Amino acid sequence: MVEIDGMRLVQTRAILNYIAAKHDLYGKNLKERALIDMYVEGTTDLMGTIRVHHKSPPKEKENNLSLIIERATKRYFPVYEKVLKDNGQHFLLGSQLTWADVQLTETILMAEEKEPTILSQFPLLQAFKARICDVPTIKKFLQPGSQRKPPPDEKFVATANRVFNRK
Template structure:
């Protein structure tokens, strides 16, 4: 029997949340090991577990993987969530990386100053740069690429929910994206993940921010 996947990260969303989403859709059970102090992080460094001194780190198939994109790609390939051929995969990767760029803007908000300006910038970019791309692609397609669910669809679902948490009604002018969100929410695994008590993490709070700063010995804010 294969060992359960192990996730090493903070008890919060961050870059690990997309990995939680994808494993959930793939039907993979996982255990979480939360960083709560700097000593745990230093031990991982000393043990050689973090190639570039970064988390998330995922233990899967006898490997200790880092770098979010690499982890997502591995899971997508392993569980048939990466398209039908090489052309599908490059399209999926383009959509996925765009979504990760947008979500990262939201992820750093709890560590940022000038929140009003940053929120306005994120909203403008979401409505002018990112959402129109997905609205157009979903005009005649149920999924983004290849006629079936892929990692890009999972990331789009996660991203739209994050946007709605910050900007109520942001999808009002993007009906195809909103319809897509509704279809995805009826996926059995996603439906369970959206219920209280699942492994989905809430929005970051002060405890999460304090823990991240203490573990990484940070005393900075993004301007």
């Protein structure tokens, strides 16, 4: 839950949409918002695959990692690489930073935590990531000791499984 502007908002997507709109990161019109939503949904799908890897039993981790790499490099990243090329290579909507750019950057960072060379075939995404990570507020957020949480380690996963009564 987030308390903002006299409201209590729940549900991640509602919170993110509100904050993005409030800070001019959610497009200028309905068409741009639809594109932003489409890009965000794609990154959300890939993030879900990555999150499953954290929860996988040790003997399934290698297969899940292969699945992440395959989906990222064959299905998702080629699409975003093309979008950047088609829209002038700066941001997903051309020259306008949106929350889809921030979400894509977080997805890239998560994927790189699993496989550091995952962007090797995607020069536009590499430049994109560098550009987004250099935005002063994002750069500050990504510094060691910031609020960005590191990927779950085995101890964290074991504790979560115990708390939620999973085996």
